[in-house]
Amino acid sequence: MREKNISLSSRHLLGLQGVPREDIQLLLDTATTFREVLERPIKKVPTLQGKTIVNLFYENSTRTRISFELAQKRLSADTVNFSTSTSSTKKGETFKDTVRNIEAMKVDMIVVRHESAGVPLYLTKISKANIINAGDGLHEHPTQGLLDMYSIREKLGTLEGLKVCIVGDIGHSRVALSNIHGLLTMGAKVSVCGPLTMIPVGIENLGVKIYTDINKAIAENDVLNVLRIQLERNAGQSIPSTREYHNYFGVTSERIEKNNKNILILHPGPINRGVEITSEVADGPYQVILDQVTNGVAIRMAVLYLLGTMH
Amino acid sequence: MQIVLKGITLLDPQQKLNRKDDLLIVDGVINKVGNLSKDDYRHSTVYEFEDKYCTPGFFDMHVHLREPGREDEETVTTGCNAAAAGGFTGIACMPNTSPAIDSAETVRFIKEKASRHLVDVYPVGAATQERKGEALAPMCELFEAGAVGFSDDGAAIKSAGMLRFTMEYAKMFDAPIIEHCEDPSMADGAMNEGFTSTTLGLPAIPSIAEDIIVMRDIMVAEYVKGKIHIAHISTKNAIDLVRQAKKKGINITAEVTPHHFTLTDESLTGFDTNFKMSPPLRSIENREAAIQGLVDGTIDCIASDHAPHSIEEKEMEFIYAPNGILGLETTLGLAITELVAKKHLSLSQLVEKFAINPRKILNLPVPQIKEGEKANLTIFDTEIKWGVDISKFKSKSKNSPFDKTELTGKSVSVINNSKIYFEDKFVEI
Numbered sequence: 233m234r235e236k237n238i239s240l241s242s243r244h245l246l247g248l249q250g251v252p253r254e255d256i257q258l259l260l261d262t263a264t265t266f267r268e269v270l271e272r273p274i275k276k277v278p279t280l281q282g283k284t285i286v287n288l289f290y291e292n293s294t295r296t297r298i299s300f301e302l303a304q305k306r307l308s309a310d311t312v313n314f315s316t317s318t319s320s321t322k323k324g325e326t327f328k329d330t331v332r333n334i335e336a337m338k339v340d341m342i343v344v345r346h347e348s349a350g351v352p353l354y355l356t357k358i359s360k361a362n363i364i365n366a367g368d369g370l371h372e373h374p375t376q377g378l379l380d381m382y383s384i385r386e387k388l389g390t391l392e393g394l395k396v397c398i399v400g401d402i403g404h405s406r407v408a409l410s411n412i413h414g415l416l417t418m419g420a421k422v423s424v425c426g427p428l429t430m431i432p433v434g435i436e437n438l439g440v441k442i443y444t445d446i447n448k449a450i451a452e453n454d455v456l457n458v459l460r461i462q463l464e465r466n467a468g469q470s471i472p473s474t475r476e477y478h479n480y481f482g483v484t485s486e487r488i489e490k491n492n493k494n495i496l497i498l499h500p501g502p503i504n505r506g507v508e509i510t511s512e513v514a515d516g517p518y519q520v521i522l523d524q525v526t527n528g529v530a531i532r533m534a535v536l537y538l539l540g541t542m543h
Numbered sequence: 544m545q546i547v548l549k550g551i552t553l554l555d556p557q558q559k560l561n562r563k564d565d566l567l568i569v570d571g572v573i574n575k576v577g578n579l580s581k582d583d584y585r586h587s588t589v590y591e592f593e594d595k596y597c598t599p600g601f602f603d604m605h606v607h608l609r610e611p612g613r614e615d616e617e618t619v620t621t622g623c624n625a626a627a628a629g630g631f632t633g634i635a636c637m638p639n640t641s642p643a644i645d646s647a648e649t650v651r652f653i654k655e656k657a658s659r660h661l662v663d664v665y666p667v668g669a670a671t672q673e674r675k676g677e678a679l680a681p682m683c684e685l686f687e688a689g690a691v692g693f694s695d696d697g698a699a700i701k702s703a704g705m706l707r708f709t710m711e712y713a714k715m716f717d718a719p720i721i722e723h724c725e726d727p728s729m730a731d732g733a734m735n736e737g738f739t740s741t742t743l744g745l746p747a748i749p750s751i752a753e754d755i756i757v758m759r760d761i762m763v764a765e766y767v768k769g770k771i772h773i774a775h776i777s778t779k780n781a782i783d784l785v786r787q788a789k790k791k792g793i794n795i796t797a798e799v800t801p802h803h804f805t806l807t808d809e810s811l812t813g814f815d816t817n818f819k820m821s822p823p824l825r826s827i828e829n830r831e832a833a834i835q836g837l838v839d840g841t842i843d844c845i846a847s848d849h850a851p852h853s854i855e856e857k858e859m860e861f862i863y864a865p866n867g868i869l870g871l872e873t874t875l876g877l878a879i880t881e882l883v884a885k886k887h888l889s890l891s892q893l894v895e896k897f898a899i900n901p902r903k904i905l906n907l908p909v910p911q912i913k914e915g916e917k918a919n920l921t922i923f924d925t926e927i928k929w930g931v932d933i934s935k936f937k938s939k940s941k942n943s944p945f946d947k948t949e950l951t952g953k954s955v956s957v958i959n960n961s962k963i964y965f966e967d968k969f970v971e972i
Contacts, residue, residue, distance in 0.1 A: 328858060
């Protein structure tokens with residue numbers, strides 16, 4: 233009998249690529265415990281009392297930052313927010329100097345979001361704190377990957393052998409990559425679906441199937457993780473219009489009812505209603521979109537707890 | 544003043560010279576190749592160069608000196624010192640300075656700064672004013688002041704129409720247009736596009752961004768019978784295009800950097816900005832094609848694309864860090880390690896790529912190991928093993944991905960302009 237894992241194998245969470253199955257299992261199981269805490273009248277535990285956490289956000293974020301902040305408060309940590317609009321970056325200070333200044337204030341953990349891939353890894357080299365990636369460029373968003381897996385497992389009982397299709401702008405999505413790595417590690421079969429301009433070069437080498445027919449993707453999968461069409465990023469060049477995208481790749485009730493009524497729909501938010509998904513589906517019986525948000529707090533509590541109490 | 548280089552292997556493919564002998568240099572001129580008298584030794588400073596090679600001085604035709612404009616990163620003097628330490632007696636410096644090298648005044652400024660150095664400096668002039676691709680640079684004036692080629696390096700000349708004019712104009716003095724081949728509509732990225740960029744989540748530049756401009760340039764060169772040189776070629780398709788163009792008799796040449804025949808895009812997995820350059824490191828097939836191109840002569844020469852950047856500029860979030868790495872002090876070691884020690888190139892071929900071809904492309908006289916010729920020589924060791932140590936670089940910057948890399952082969956000394964550089968010192972001879 234193998235002993236049950238009680239701690240993670242790394243002191244940082246930079247991505248889900250290469251994270252061992254035991255670690256993901258432990259994170260998901262720990263989140264289950266915290267999920268119960270969130271249902272209590274008093275939703276606070278003293279686990280990280282005395283720990284200082286900085287949320288270093290170089291890119292706009294509402295839900296991820298609030299979710300992290302709430303998770304930190306539920307665990308009784310002291311938290312500080314740093315975002316570009318109020319930072320010294322605009323005054324010409326380098327990223328490294330900013331981090332060194334924050335470090336000098338004695339922080340234990342840094343949650344970082346940045347528009348450049350690789351920044352969390354770089355942080356591990358210039359800071360002694362535990363680093364948690366809250367999204368780096370088009371690279372990874374590991375807590376989103378974990379909360380998606382948690383939500384699927386919660387609803388369907390397992391990840392092993394499940395067929396999961398990620399739909400949308402895969403090339404401009406860090407959510408896609410974290411989902412792919414995590415799900416493959418947990419034994420799921422992963423595919424992507426979208427116009428070929430949104431499918432990055434070589435993605436099939438990760439062991440991922442490619443669909444360009446949304447009906448087929450719905451028919452052949454157990455779970456659809458529908459990504460936001462990010463008009464603020466480059467999506468504008470990859471598709472002719474949101475109208476055409478909706479007509480050929482949108483997730484609609486008709487498509488679900490015609491092809492696979494048992495499908496489970498996830499969406500990391502924020503939703504573009506009427507573009508990648510209709511309101512009917514987004515509010516309908518197949519989806520777990522708001523559960524994902526609640527689970528996000530539990531997952532982030534699990535990550536912060538497991539990293540923050542490592543020795 | 545006279546010196547003797549003793550017991551050295553003299554290698555000059557131009558005269559099929561390949562033998563171990565002694566060389567007497569008097570007042571900077573080769574006085575005797577062998578047959579030295581006892582008096583010759585007695586009156587000379589004797590350098591024991593047993594087991595070393597002596598060849599015509601090496602030339603790096605793609606160097607960024609950063610002066611004028613960014614003297615904090617490199618100056619003409621520190622760049623020349625780095626060149627001497629790396630085994631080069633001549634360099635061509637690119638025009639993307641600030642201001643750009645688009646006036647005779649700037650050409651003269653750089654030549655004046657380099658005038659007393661061992662290393663010869665030949666500026667490459669901008670092909671268009673301010674390198675903007677909109678109006679021809681005053682090439683006649685630049686050429687007269689000493690420019691040896693023309694380029695908007697850092698980017699390709701903006702339009703096919705403007706490229707055509709630059710090529711036609713430069714034809715009047717047989718100067719090459721040196722092109723940084725990259726289609727800007729596909730160049731908005733931080734690394735090569737492929738499986739690695741997909742897993743790293745970095746915005747990527749496809750190899751066809753280079754191929755398309757190489758093809759455009761070949762067609763323009765064919766049409767106007769112009770002279771085109773492809774800088775830092777990095778893709779298999781582009782190399783194939785140059786190969787076919789040469790067969791058709793088009794006046795085209797190409798260079799490759801040591802990093803493109805040594806490294807691949809997989810080096811970027813640690814997000815180290817010292818592996819970020821333009822063109823980006825490519826996949827393994829492209830690296831192999833670069834070696835093949837050197838072997839079969841499609842690629843004429845090796846050039847470093849020496850691109851100094853300050854530590855604070857390079858130590859930045861990956862997508863914001865500037866492109867470029869140092870090269871002068873590692874180029875020869877990398878070429879011997881990757882090409883000669885692995886038997887892709889003979890030493891004679893190496894000398895062609897390092898000393899003869901780059902000067903021919905720029906219409907510069909090629910030094911020869913012959914009595915009566917000016918001594919312009921590189922002395923190097925092909926066996927010595929050494930570890931790169933950036934703290935010992937003569938360059939003012941430190942942005943090299945090769946720190947701590949173990950290499951085989953190194954420059955020992957260079958001689959030019961009546962000076963010898965040996966054991967970290969310049970001495971008049």
